[in-house]
Amino acid sequence: MLRSYFIIAWRNLLRNKVYSCINISGLAVGLAACALLMLFVQEELSYDRFHLQAEQIYRVALESGSGDRIAKSAQTPFSMAAALENAFPEIAQTTQLVPYMSGGDVLIASGEKRFYEKEKRVLVVDRDFLEVFTFPLQRGDSRTALEKPNTAVITREMAVKYFGQEEPLGKTFHLPAVGKAFEVTGVLGEVPGNSHLQFDFLLTYDYLASFRGMGDWAKHSVHAYLYVVLQKGASAEALEGKLAGFHQGYEGAYKTDLFRPYLQPLTDIHLYSHLRNELGTNRQVKDLYLFGLIAFLILLVACINYMNLATAQHAQRAREVGVRKVLGADKGMLIRQFTGESLLFSLLALVLAAVLMELAAPLFNALWGKELSVDYRSWSTWLALIGVTGLVGILSGSYPAFFLSAFQPTRILQGKIGEGGRSGLFRKVLVVVQFVISTTFLLATLIVYSQRDFIKDRQLGYEVEQVIVIPTAGNIGNWNLSTIKSEFSKGPHVLKVSSASMLPGTELSWGISYELQSAERGSETVRLPTLFVDADFIEMMDIELVAGGNFTRDIGGDRESQFILNETALRQLGNLASPLGAWLSYGLGPSREKGSGAVVGVAEDVHFESLHHAVGPLVFCVHPPGAVKTVNHLLVKVRPGEVGGSLEFLREKWEEMEPSYPFQYSFLDQNFAKLYREEERLTHLFGTFSLLAIFVSCLGLLGLSAFMVERRTKEIGIRKVLGSTASGIVLLLSGEFIRLVLLANLFAWPLAFFTMRGWLENFAYRIDLEPELFLAGSLIILGFAWGTTLYQAVRAALANPVEALRYE
Template sequence: MLKNFLKITLRNLFKNKLYSAINILGLSIGIVCSILIWLWVTDELSFDKFLPKYKRLSQVWVHATFDGKINTWQSIPLPTYEAMKTAHSSVVNSVVTGWGGERLLTVEDTRLIKPGYYVSEEFLEMFEYPLIVGDPAVVLDDPYSIVISQSLAQTLFQNESPLGKVIRFEDQVNLNVTGILKDVPGNSSFEFDFLVPWKQREMLSEWVVRNKTNWGNYSFQVFVELDDESKKKEVDQVISTMLAENGEDDMPRELFLHPLERWRLHSNFINGVTKEGRNDHVRLFSVIAIFILVIACINFMNLATARSERRAREVGIRKSLGSTRKYLILQFIGESLIISIISFTLAILMAELVLPAYNNLVDKQLFIDYLSYDFWLIGFGMILLTGILSGSYPAFYLSSFRPVETLKGTIKVGKGATSPRKVLVVIQFGFSILLLVSTVVIFRQIELVKDRDLGYDQSNLISVDYSDELAENYDLLKTQLLQSGAVEAVTRSNSRITSINSNNFLSWPGKPDNLKVIFTTISTEYDYTKTMGIKVLHGRDFSKEFTTDTSSIVINKAALELIGLEDPIGTTLDLWGEKRQLIGVVDDVIMGSPYQAVKPMFMIVNPDWINAITVRLKNNGALNQNLKTVEAIFDKYNPAYPFDYQFADVEFQRKFDTINMTQRLATIFSFLAIFITGLGLFGLASFTAEQRTKEIGIRKVLGASIVSLIALMSKDFSKLVLIGFLISTPFTWYLLDQYLERYPIRVDVQFWVFPVVGLIALVFSLLIVGNQAGRVARANPARSLRDE
C-alpha cells in the first residue's frame, strides 16, 4: 500500500514537471524565509536566558515625573547599591557596575583595547557567567585582581597559564589575573572581555568615593537578585519611596525593578509604560514569515485545484474500484506532505548557502543547530503545517467528485474551483502589496531622518578617547596638532558629538517653580563650535581671552526657545546653585537619537570633566597622510595607548543600524514574496491558457487579434490584483501609521505610495499572464482545433 502510494505520488510529480517545480521552489523559498526569520527571532528571544538566575535578576530604574510626563532612566545614585541589600527580605544581593567601555590592557609589548566593566564583588555570584578557572565568590574580592575571558587569555598569554599573571590596566595599575571566564555569548546584554573590581575604581577615582553617600548624582547602574521573582511587586512598593526618603523630593521620583528577561525587548518607556522597542521588530518579522509561508502554500492550493480536472478521472476510477473518500484524502494530503518534505530539504540547503550573507546583514552569528530538539520540532511542525495547509483544500475538493460524472467526463472541475482560486490570489497580492508599501514607507522614514540638518559638519571629524597622559599633555598636544598642517581645529569634551553622556536641570529668570526640564550637558573648554562646525547664533563661544568663561554658559536654540528670552546674552542662569552668565547661543545639534527632536542643551567650561578629544582634519585630499601625522603626535604624548579613533559620520550612521536592518530585510522578503506570488501566477496563468487553447483557436479563426486575445485572458487576473489592492490598502495604512507612531520625527503615510505600488503589482502580474496568454494566442489554431 505504501509502495503504491509513493509510486503514484512520484508519478504525478514527474508527469507534471513544471507545476511540481513551481510548487517545490515556491514552498522552498517560503520555508527558507521562515527559517532565516525564525533564527533571528529565536536569537532575540534567547538573550540572557543562559544565565541560571535569569528570572530573578533585575536592574534598578527610576520613574521621575516632570515636564508634564513620566520620564524613565536606568542611571541611579550610588548609595542605592548598599541600600538595596537591606531594602526587603526577598533581596538576596545587589551589585553596582560601571557603564562598560574600551580599556587599555598591556602585557609586555602587547597592547590591547578591549571592552570591560568595573563591577562590585557580587557580580559573578549573581549573574553566574561561567568561570573556567576561579571561584566566583572570591575572584573579585582583591582590588588588584582582574578576571578575563578565555579568548583574551589566549591572546595575551598564548598557551601559558594566565592565573597569577600581571596585566597593566589603563597604564595606571598592575592587576593580577584571578579568574578565567568562558567567552560571553553573543546573546548577552553584558558584552565584555574582562572584569575589574569596583574597589579598584574607587582607588582610581576620588569622584566615585565622593558619591558613595550622594543621593543626588544619577550616574551609576545597580542590579539586584531576588529569591523569588513573584516578589517583584512587593519589592517595588518598598523601594519606590527610597529616593524621597533620602532627600530627593523636589519632584515625584520612584525606584522600580526592571527584570532581566525584559531588558532586550522591552526597555523603551513612554510616560512610565514600556512601549515598542525591539519586541516590535520580533513581531514584525514573525508576521512577515507567516505571510510568506501562507503565500507559498496558496500557490500549491491554487495549482492543485486548477489541475483537479486532469485528476478527476483518476478519482472516479479509484472510487469505482472501492477507494473510500478517507483514503483519497490521505492520498492527496500525503502527496502534499512529500512535496513539503522535498521543499524543506531543499530549503535547508538554500539556508546554509545564504546564512553567511544573512549573518552579515543582521550582524549576528546565527547557525542551524541540527542537534537541537527545538529545530527538529519546528521543522517537523513546518512540514506538517505547509503539507496539510497546502493539501487540505485540494484533498477534500478532489475526493468529493462523483465517480459516475467523472468517468462520463461531464464534470468540469477546473471551472468549478475558480472562485476559491480567485480568493487565494487576492490574498496573495494583498499580502505582497502590504509588504511592498511597508518597504517604501520605511525607506522614506530613513531618508527623512538622514536628511535632517545635523547642526554640525561631520566631514573629516574624528574623536579619540581621553586618558591621564592626554590630560597632562593636552596643551602641547593641541599646539603641535595645529602646527602640523594636518589639522584645522581641536577641542575636548565630556562626550563625543554623536552621543550624550550627561543630562542636568537648569534654572532661568521667570522659570515656574513646578517646571523641570532635562538639559543635555556638554562640558568642554575652547574651540568647541569651531571644531565641530556649529553655527553661533547669538553672542560667542568660550575663549581664552575671557578669564570669566569658567563661570559662563552657552545654550542651544532649543533651550533659548524654551526659556523664551528676547535678549538672552548677559542673562544670569542658575546651575547647581551657582550663577552663570549666558554668553552665547548655538544652533541645534543632533547628538542623541536622530528620530527625536533636539533637546535643550547647555555647555560649560570644565577641563576636569573630559572624556574625548575631537580633531577636525584638513580637507586637503590627503586624509590618510593627515591621519598618519595625527597618529604620530598622539603616540608622542600618549605612548601607552594605541591610536584608536572614530569618524563622526561612521558613528552617526550606527544610529540607523536597527531601522536599516529592518528596511533591508523587509525589502528582501517583500521581493521574495512577490517572486513566490509570481511563480504561482505563472503556473496558474499557464494552466488557464492551456484550458482555453481551443477557445482561443476559435476566436482567432473568427478574426480576433493577438492583442485582443491577450487582453481577454489578462482581464480576470487584473481584476484580482485590483481587488487585492483595494482590500490591502486601508489595512496597510493603519499598520504603518501605528508602526511610525514610535518616531516623533516621522513621515506621513502618503496616499501616492499605494497607487504606485498597486500599479507595479498590476504590471508585474500582466507581464506574467500576458506572456502565457501571448504564447497561446500566437499558436497555430489548426493544432488546437484538429480534434473538433
C-alpha cells in the same frame, strides 16, 4: 494502501515535472524563510534566561518628573544599593556595575601590547557580580575572583589577545589613563549572545567603594546599574509598592515624590526596556511580532501556490477520481490520498529548504550580528521541522483534497467536469491574497527605504562631513592638549581642531545637577545633560547661536567655567528672560570639587542624538584653564578631498607627541550613520522578503497562467479563426490576472498605510506617507505580474490555431 498512495503521488510528481518543481520550490523558500525567522525569534525570547536565578533577579530603574516631562533611566545613584539592602529584607543580594567611565574607547596595555577597547565592553563591578549572574569561569574561582580591588575577570578572547598562549591567571594589564594595574583572577568563555550584559573585562576598582558609601545621592554624577536578587517567594509587586518614597529619608536624596524607583524583571530587559542609559540597544517586542508575521505570510504565500496549482489540475485528476470511486474508494480514502501527496511535496521541500537555510544563514547572521544555526543533532529540532512541514502539507493539501474528493463519478465519466464556479472563484481569491501580501511587503520596503534616506539627509544643525575623530580615552592631560591642537592645526589641509567629552550621536545621560542662580528666580537646582568641549567646538561644528556669543579663551578664574545652553535647555529652565549672565554651579565626583560659571550664549537646537529622539536639553561647557579637562575625543576638520593626506600628517604628529598610545581614528559622519544600523537591517530584511514573496507569488502565477492557457487552447484557436488579433489574445489572457493584482492593491494600500504609520512613530522626525510611494509600489507589482503572464499569453497568441482545432 499507503504504498499505493505513495506510488501514485510519486508518479503524479514525475508526470508534471514543471508544476511539481514550482510547488516544491515555493514551499522550500517558504519553509527556509520561516525557519530562519523563527530561529531569530527564539534567540530573542531566550535573553538572560540562562542565569540560574533569572526569575529572581530584577534591575532597579528610575522614573522622575510628571505630565509630559517624565524621564526614565536604567541607572540609579550609587548609594541606593546599600540603602535597599538595609531597608528591605525581601532583597537577598544586590550587585552594581558601571561601564568604565572614559566617555569613549578604553586604552588597555600589557607589555608592548596596547589596544583600545569599547567602553561598554569594560565593566566595573562589585564582588557579588559573579554570584548574582551565571557566567561560569574556565580558569579561576568565581567565588573569589572579584573579592579584592584591582582584580579582573576577562574573556578567553581577551586572554589570547593580550597574553597569547601563556597562562593568563596572575598576569597584569594597565589602564594608562588612571595609572592602575589589574591582576587577572579569572577567565571565562564567550559571553552568551543572548545576554543583555555584553563585556570583555570585569574590573573591581577601589574608587567605586567611595561612591557606594556616599550618603549624598543628588549631587554626584556617578550612577550605576543596580540589580537585586529577591528572596524565594518574595513578591516583586509588593516590594515595588514599598519603594515609593523610601529614598526621602536619606541625606541629599531627591526630596520629591516625582522620583520613583521601580523594578524590571531581568528577562524582560532586552525586549521591554527602552530607557535612557541602557547598556545596549534593546529589541522591541513588536519586532518579534513583525518577524513572526513575516514568517507566517511567506509560508502562507507558498501554501496558496500549492492550493492553486493543485485545484487547477482538477480536470487532469478528475478521471482518476471517477475510476477510484467506481472501484469502491470512498471520500475519506481520496482525502487521505491527496493529503498524502501534499505531505510528499512538503517533505521534498523540507530537504531543499535545509539546503537553502545553510546557504542563507551566514548572510542572515552577518546582517543581524547573530550566530544562528540549526542543531540537527537535537530531537526537538527534528520534531519542530517535521511538525511544521507536516502542518504545511496538511494545510496546503486540505482544500485540494476535499475539492477533488467531492467529484461525482457519473459526471466525471460523462465528461461534465468543467471549470467549476466555486473552485474558479476560490483560486481568484487566493491569487488576490497572495498579491495583497506581496504588495504590502513591497510598500513596507519602499517606506523603510524612504525613512532611512530621510534621516540620512536631514540637516542636523551642525557639520559632520570631513571631521576626523581621534579617541584619547581620557589620556591627554592639560599640559599637552593645547600642544596637540597647535601641532595638528599646522596641517596644510586642517581647517579646525577641537575636543569634546562625547561625540555627536551619543545618547545623552541624565546629566549634571546644577545650582542655577538668576536675577529672575534666585537659586534653584536643575539637572541638565552636559557636553564638555573646548572654546573652538561651536565654531568648528558650525552651530548657530541665537543669543549671546561664543566661548572666550579669557576666563576669569581658575574655577570659572563658561556655558552655552541650547534652546530646549532654556525652555526647561522656564524661558529666562535674561539667560545671559545666569550663574551655574556644579560638583563632580566624591571629592566634591565644584565648578561654576556664567551662561554666555544660547545655541539653536541641534540633533545631538539620533533622530529617534526629539531634541533634548543640552549644555555646552568649557572648563577653566586650571581645571581637569574631560577630553575623550579630538575632532579635526579637514578640506574636502584631502582626508588621506591629512590622516598621514595626523598620524605622524601623534606618534611624535604620544608615542605610547596607538593612533586610531574614525569619521564623524560614519559614526552617526551607525545610529541607524537597525533601519539598515530592516531595509535589507523587508527588501529580501518582499522579493521572496513576489518571487513565490509570481512562480504560482506562472504555473497558473500556464494551466489557464492550456485549458483555453481551443477557445484561443476559435477566436483567432474568427479574426482576433495577437494583441487582443494577449490582453484577454493576461488581463484577468492583472485585474486580480489591481484588486489586491486596493486591500494592500490601507494595510501598509496603518502598519507602517505605527512603525514610523518610533522616530521623532519621519516622512509623510505620500500617494507617490504607494503608486510606485503598485506599478512595480503590476510590472512583475504582467511580465510573469506575458510569456504564456504571447506564446498562446502566436500559436497556429490549426494545431488547436486539428481534431475538432
